[in-house]
Amino acid sequence: MFQIIRKQEMAKGSIIRFDIEAPKIAKKLKPGQFIILRVNETGERIPLTVADKDAFAGYITIIFQVVGKTTALMRSLNEGDTIKDIAGPLGKPADVEKVGTVVMVGGGTGVAILHHVAKAYKEAGNYVIGIIGSQDIELLILENEMRAICDELIITTDNGSYGERGFVTQPLKKYLSERYDIKLVYAIGPIIMMKNVCKLTKSFKIPTMVSLNPIMIDGTGMCGGCRVKIGGKTKFCCVDGPDFPGNEVDFEELEKRNSLYLKDEKDSLLASIR
Amino acid sequence: MVLNDVKYLKYKTYLQTYCPYCKVSFNVEKNDLKQLKLNAIYKNQELQLTLSPYLDVFDVESSIPLEKDSILDDLICPHCGKSLISKQISCGECNSHVGEVIISAASKLIPFYICLKHGCEWHGLSKSDERKIKLKIPRQTMPEQDQTLRVHNYEEVPYGYTTELAMLEAGRCLQCKNPKCVAGCPVNIDIPSFIELITHETLNEAAKKIKERNVLPSICGRVCPQENQCEEVCILGIKDKPVAIGRLERFVADYERKMELVEVPVISETIPQKIAIIGSGPSGLTVAADMRKHGYSVTIYEALHETGGVLTYGIPEFRLPKSIVQFEINYLKEMGVRFELNHVIGPLITIDELLDNYDAVFIGVGAGLPRFMNIEGESLGNIFSSNEYLTRMNLMKAYKFPEYDTPKPRGNKIAVIGGGNVAMDCARTAIRNGAEEVTIVYRRSRHELPARQEEVHHAEQEGIKFKLLTSPIKYIGTDSYAVKGMECIQMKLGEPDDSGRRRPVPIENSNFIIECDMAIVAIGTGPNPIIFNSSPKLKRNKWGYINVNPETNETSMEFVYAGGDIVTGSATVIEAMGAGRIAANAMHEKLQKKLNHAKKQKGKKKQIAK
Numbered sequence: 001m002f003q004i005i006r007k008q009e010m011a012k013g014s015i016i017r018f019d020i021e022a023p024k025i026a027k028k029l030k031p032g033q034f035i036i037l038r039v040n041e042t043g044e045r046i047p048l049t050v051a052d053k054d055a056f057a058g059y060i061t062i063i064f065q066v067v068g069k070t071t072a073l074m075r076s077l078n079e080g081d082t083i084k085d086i087a088g089p090l091g092k093p094a095d096v097e098k099v100g101t102v103v104m105v106g107g108g109t110g111v112a113i114l115h116h117v118a119k120a121y122k123e124a125g126n127y128v129i130g131i132i133g134s135q136d137i138e139l140l141i142l143e144n145e146m147r148a149i150c151d152e153l154i155i156t157t158d159n160g161s162y163g164e165r166g167f168v169t170q171p172l173k174k175y176l177s178e179r180y181d182i183k184l185v186y187a188i189g190p191i192i193m194m195k196n197v198c199k200l201t202k203s204f205k206i207p208t209m210v211s212l213n214p215i216m217i218d219g220t221g222m223c224g225g226c227r228v229k230i231g232g233k234t235k236f237c238c239v240d241g242p243d244f245p246g247n248e249v250d251f252e253e254l255e256k257r258n259s260l261y262l263k264d265e266k267d268s269l270l271a272s273i274r
Numbered sequence: 275m276v277l278n279d280v281k282y283l284k285y286k287t288y289l290q291t292y293c294p295y296c297k298v299s300f301n302v303e304k305n306d307l308k309q310l311k312l313n314a315i316y317k318n319q320e321l322q323l324t325l326s327p328y329l330d331v332f333d334v335e336s337s338i339p340l341e342k343d344s345i346l347d348d349l350i351c352p353h354c355g356k357s358l359i360s361k362q363i364s365c366g367e368c369n370s371h372v373g374e375v376i377i378s379a380a381s382k383l384i385p386f387y388i389c390l391k392h393g394c395e396w397h398g399l400s401k402s403d404e405r406k407i408k409l410k411i412p413r414q415t416m417p418e419q420d421q422t423l424r425v426h427n428y429e430e431v432p433y434g435y436t437t438e439l440a441m442l443e444a445g446r447c448l449q450c451k452n453p454k455c456v457a458g459c460p461v462n463i464d465i466p467s468f469i470e471l472i473t474h475e476t477l478n479e480a481a482k483k484i485k486e487r488n489v490l491p492s493i494c495g496r497v498c499p500q501e502n503q504c505e506e507v508c509i510l511g512i513k514d515k516p517v518a519i520g521r522l523e524r525f526v527a528d529y530e531r532k533m534e535l536v537e538v539p540v541i542s543e544t545i546p547q548k549i550a551i552i553g554s555g556p557s558g559l560t561v562a563a564d565m566r567k568h569g570y571s572v573t574i575y576e577a578l579h580e581t582g583g584v585l586t587y588g589i590p591e592f593r594l595p596k597s598i599v600q601f602e603i604n605y606l607k608e609m610g611v612r613f614e615l616n617h618v619i620g621p622l623i624t625i626d627e628l629l630d631n632y633d634a635v636f637i638g639v640g641a642g643l644p645r646f647m648n649i650e651g652e653s654l655g656n657i658f659s660s661n662e663y664l665t666r667m668n669l670m671k672a673y674k675f676p677e678y679d680t681p682k683p684r685g686n687k688i689a690v691i692g693g694g695n696v697a698m699d700c701a702r703t704a705i706r707n708g709a710e711e712v713t714i715v716y717r718r719s720r721h722e723l724p725a726r727q728e729e730v731h732h733a734e735q736e737g738i739k740f741k742l743l744t745s746p747i748k749y750i751g752t753d754s755y756a757v758k759g760m761e762c763i764q765m766k767l768g769e770p771d772d773s774g775r776r777r778p779v780p781i782e783n784s785n786f787i788i789e790c791d792m793a794i795v796a797i798g799t800g801p802n803p804i805i806f807n808s809s810p811k812l813k814r815n816k817w818g819y820i821n822v823n824p825e826t827n828e829t830s831m832e833f834v835y836a837g838g839d840i841v842t843g844s845a846t847v848i849e850a851m852g853a854g855r856i857a858a859n860a861m862h863e864k865l866q867k868k869l870n871h872a873k874k875q876k877g878k879k880k881q882i883a884k
Binding site: 024025028033038042043044045069070084085086087088089090092217218220221222223224225227229234236239253256257259260261267 | 579587617623642643644646652655656665666677681755802
């Protein structure tokens, strides 16, 4: 049993932040790694990337968007409630080293994961440029945290309600064409965003890392449900990833695979509401 | 014949009669509507007896009623027509006249005589006669769930033997002086002894006899491939079918559990050393039980949220009920074995860190990384690895969706690629899940199917089709990225390969399409890299499995042992248990040496101090 020690609702309650007591995991977890959790006995196993951790206080921070039955159930939990199972840390950690100037691009809840990775890059002595975006000002998360980490931070919203109007690719393009010292781009967010970032960075020949979130069950390399095509080869996201060189990722396939269970998820959510 | 003696039979559901002249034995079964008719002479009149186990006394189809305690003058063997009643025999115990009884219940398989004076029971047969009778008993089949009903539920298919059937089957065992079956068993269960205990109806003792060597008998009795192990070498198998050792093992283990006779061994002495075990599958559980019995403190680390490894996530409910797996695991818990769930060894705790806190480590993580064929279209929707399909259905209980949250994979026409037990499990799960048509696609012929015959037979009974000598070369998808068919190629068998099986060779231009809206790839598994990423010291062979010393199962790291699929690649539950046993023995020996050495050192130091 893992206790929720802090709960925070973000973006009008559509995004939730939990600090969960998990001292063993907090001690070992590195940026980019994820956990698998199961809320209760009948629950499904869902992978969630960790946004932050405090090894000393013994907790991990997860931030998730309410999209299906499990995440809706998780929203109903409060401080003091417990989550039945958490396994981790899983996946390979982000390969953090000092490279110089890096651009951290995040969209939607992807900013949560990006935050952890950005923090590590900053601590490794890099000059960190942050670009984070969301559909609307209400859905923007971790602005202050990112501002504290990044040497420069650009914010975009699709509808222009805050920061620059448009997508994260616009300021990224500007940076890539103006600065020649950018050594790495990290992009975490919706598949379409990562795809477009990669398209852009490819033309500038800048190495780009992305963090993938395919369908997953056990998270330990056992089921193969999370298979993704990287450079034409099938890889398992849970043991070979979740971070991969973005230009080698077959995003179309990932997008299609991720949409396979949408109907089931909806049915399950509706059944739980009824 | 004294009818009262026959009353003895009334509680039995099985009658066995034997003619001492023609050596023919004949049975009357409970459900046998055609009851056995026997000619008899009673009070100098011929009459026909009907043997019926339902009745207190023999039912007589004649106008002459049989009186209670009346003596039959004669009973005629229906095969040779000779009298079954021998009046010349005297009792082996009290020497008085023996009134015979050649009719015996299943529990007294060998015909025996009953002394009229004292009621002594006495065998009047020579060893060779006894052997002849035994050889005539057919191998008993297990009653099982009706094949048309069972495809609609997930309940276990075979019901297991009844006591009567088990005793009858046990009676077939010749009790060889040099039993080959024991050597055929990877954990060397004393098979003849436990079978003999069954014939005496001392079932609890039989269960304890198995437990001396095997901690998971009700699991092994169900999933071991006995036909390639103990039963393969059974002498009876040369001319007839071997003794159904597996079914008997299952029977006594079930009996012990159902009758609540399971006794948790008392751990008398405790040893200060600690053992860590990675993985709660068959090999890990065996090591845990063995080491705990020696008195070590034992902790099992399991990556998933449920214990049992492949027994839980892999083998389906209808073949191995999860309540049984949990029962056996609870037995270990009661012995004092600790379980730590959700612990992924490697990223959470490295093996080196385990060695800081434990005196020895056993790696029994299995070979859980699914293999794919790497053909075009394999990432289409509704194509699953067998691991994913079974994990969803078994571990996550997707078959109970939406009561359980994990969505269940759905399809009407399902192709399962592969011919092993896992493929059969997937196919049989799919048909229970409501699929209209399930086809096993296998590249060799029927003879080479690696699955157990029993599983193939069950699959066929349940309406699963077999497309043999066929290999998929490409998947075809719909616009919405779901699979809709498979392009296959016809194969023929060529020369035998390294495994001794004939190699499948594609026949050119024999391509054809199999329609399917779901495919399950069950072509085997490989080693999971997750534990190796943090343990570069652990030496592996060219296939990626752990290298061990075969005599001790110790790895390249001292005090780190390994066994099961992570050493051998995909194999059986019992082989994993056998490997665990080897490791546990070696581990115990080495740890004892270390302990004694430490004691001596301490003693020396004390002497020096003096």
